[in-house]
Amino acid sequence: MTSSRDTKSPLSTSDLHAAVSLRLAHHDYRYTRGRRRLVEAILAAGQPVTLPDIVVAAPGLAPSSVYRNLDVLERSGVVNRITAGGGHAYFEFAEPLLSHHHHLVCVDCGSIEDVFLDDELEASVDRSLAEVAGRAGFTPLRHSLDLHGRCAGCGSG
Amino acid sequence: MTSSRDTKSPLSTSDLHAAVSLRLAHHDYRYTRGRRRLVEAILAAGQPVTLPDIVVAAPGLAPSSVYRNLDVLERSGVVNRITAGGGHAYFEFAEPLLSHHHHLVCVDCGSIEDVFLDDELEASVDRSLAEVAGRAGFTPLRHSLDLHGRCAGCGSG
DNA sequence: TGTGCGAATGATACTTACTCTCATTATGAT
């Protein structure tokens, strides 16, 4: 199964499910049918999605369960919550299920698109952040580098 | 607490008020007493603050007016809204009222601290982001580079 | 300094993203 998604995900679909299962098990969570469908809805989107996106894409899932399971998936390191856009939070797979990347956040419509920077720059950023964090007694987990502006659709409006 | 704010703000207090007034006027907004007190509450904090922070620091301000005026200040480019921490949004002065900087966001307590990176790195980041944005037809306004982790207080928890 | 118009205020009602509760159902180990 090849697709443009492969440029972002270093994993095949079955490997993704295996990795998710492993991470859930490591936190004493079960990989139930509902959670599998949730993972597949996020995978199918191929970009950060909101809860309504997911409920529309997989109408069998109860909103309350989706909220609860997004929380479980986040706690297990499967999913990242992006709060940059207004209104709803956005969700996408966490690293290393998805390659390290960043976001173009549209200040008008709130849409979020993934982009990639070259490794050399990433290394410089990490080095500088680590130095600054150490000075503040801060324990780094991850960085988020987002570009805010107007997307192609909203740009001329 | 030393006056570390001076290292962040390139403006004196009176210049700040003048700059705010100018930006508001440019958007046909008035610099009223309430808005002045709001600006002073944010200035006094010296770091990103939530709406409850502001209401506690300046009890005379009505919450509804604070919400409305934070919106006005954001629209006028006086203030930036930071949605990284959970629960409440955080607010701080926008550039160039505050020097360009980034955030240490604690994933446990949600606190946000300002940090600075060297100009050379900033330039590299901007260059790379501009290139990536151009490819996507995206019009950049600003970037946000935040480090997520555990602050000194929450670190061992 | 006084007058008038439109913007700003603030108390309150409202919206809604998200969480909690709990009886029922599904899951995985044995």
Next chain:
DNA sequence: ATCATAATGAGAGTAAGTATCATTCGCACA
């Protein structure tokens, strides 16, 4: 297959943020 335990889902509940609107204030002009 059985059982203990975790997960589900429908609905009630919470709280951050927004809309409403009568009153008050700020600014422009006289």
